[in-house]
Amino acid sequence: MTLLPAEPGAAPPPDAPEFWTLRLYVAGQTPKSITAFANLQRICEEHLAGRYQIEVIDLLVQPQLAQGDQILAIPTLVRKLPEPMRKIIGDLSNTDKVLIGLDLLPRV
């Protein structure tokens, strides 16, 4: 399990309207999970620079966490904050869909 604040030391003020907490569930260092993590970092840097936090959970290490967020597919990205919770599955290679899933782009 790794906790990766994208920009350590650049924590936003607590009253910032949109601070993003993202959780990425993977199962081991598979090509899909590595791709997903890379894609996620890229998208966050482009759209949420300075106001996001990514938590990567490896289910092979912590299998008991799978039930809590109802994880079935791997990789799954969960937007914990801001509410409501969103779930995005897949390796995040389709950027438009990721942005729609994160509500960064309006749904068509």
Next chain:
Amino acid sequence: MDPLRQQLPKTPTGIDGLDEITSGGLPTGRPTLICGDAGCGKTLMAMEFLVRGATRFNEPGVFMAFEETSEELTQNVASLGFDLKALSAQGQLALDFVYLEPSEIEETGEFDLGGLFVRLGYAIDSIGAKRVVLDTIETLFAGLPNPMILRAELRRLFRWLKDKGVTAIITGERGEGQLTRQGLEEYVSDCVIVLDHRPVNLISTRRLRVVKYRGSTHGTNEYPFLIDEDGISVLPITSLGLDHHVSTERVSSGIPRLDAMLAGAGFYRGTSVLVSGTAGTGKSSLAGHFAAAACARGERVLYFAFEESPNQVVRNMGSIGIDLGRWVAQCLLQFQAVRPTFAGLELHLTTMHKAIDRFKPHIVVVDPLNSFISAGNETEVKAMLIRLVDYLKMNEITGFFTSLTTGGSALDHTDAAISSLIDTWLLLIAVEGGGERNRALSILKSRGMAHSNQTREFLITDQGVEVCDVYAGPGGVLTGSARLAQEARERADDVVRRQDIERQQRELERKRATLEAQIAALRLDFAAQEADALALIEREQARESQLAQERMDMAWSRKADVASDTEGPQ
């Protein structure tokens, strides 16, 4: 079965009857598909598999629910006596509810079902599960995009379950043209069980069929099953053969003269007895006698009444001098009264089975048998009765059935066409004539004994049933008051004949007397004549001698020469 033959390892389900159909249970370490329409009992069957595994076979299980939450499941099966909370607390059961909301999920590229594997693997390892249920995994197709990936992942999942060595049940909704909506049977192909739930004549029946079982023999029929307060029971019938133990012991019918007709000793124990007849011919009375006689011997009797309430049966039998209430009080006689239309045939059969299993009777009375016709069609009724009769025979229980022959049909015709199943068949007929209806009884058949070929009149008195001879004479077979009248007439004829003979005897006597009188008279007559004749002769002799004397006297007086006298006068 040859015990030496290598058998596929099997995991007993613990569900009544299912293990008999599958000869042992589900294939150990392999997934089994249970599919069927909504509401046919898939989830329950799967749950019972886990609960029985945990409670009877010490095999913990994982239930992964895709449709109901753990709380809902716990509540739903609590009515069957399954305490999922307690089992979970004991580490015998793990419940995992998989929630999928398609609107919350966005697919953004390649994925797999690693999370599902992780969750399942975690649940299995945490309690050391031997059994797994996935209910209903096809929901994934509605919740997740990209069916191609899902199919590949399911294939991998079933492979993985096999590698884990767990015995799994996968449930699936019935699809059109195939067993499940997503064709799961292509992946889970070791054992496939189809459940069905269809109403016939307004009465719905659940049925089960083992469509496929790789590497094992199995019952191929559609077996009805029942969900009641004890869980699922499948009717384990027709797996029965014709190799049951046969008894030579005889049981009395309770009517001495009927026993006499049955080669002197009554029915064989463990056989099936049918009493058929039109309405009001005394079928139930015979059943009552039989039941009371059995109870008096200390045997247990289970009485299925489909047309009368137990109290009514007891009262009616009391009116003909059979006290059944006493045996009910002593727990030797038990009634099961239910309307035939109350349930489908299978439900009836299953409840009967259960009652028989519980009470372990020596004798079962079903009164009347053909009321089932109203609950099913003839073929089904026959199939059911075959199973019932087989079941009774297997357990060496004497079955006593009554059957109502409807007006207009042949007397030796039973509605359910079950005559071939019956070992002893008593026929009760109503003989109409002389302004009354009388009952007659005959034995149509009785396997294995030299039974009487006689028709007997059958009287219902307040002392019970009496069997007596009928009048069989030149006037045909007569019963009732016609028989009494005929007997009276014969008695009168007898008297007349006797009087006739007496009269003739008297006449003869008189003639003899007359004859003898005549003889006497003749004798007297003769005696008189004889006396006269003798007197005449005597007189004549006297006269002769007198004449001779006179001549001598004359001659002497003439002093005639004797010689000259001899030469005559000169």
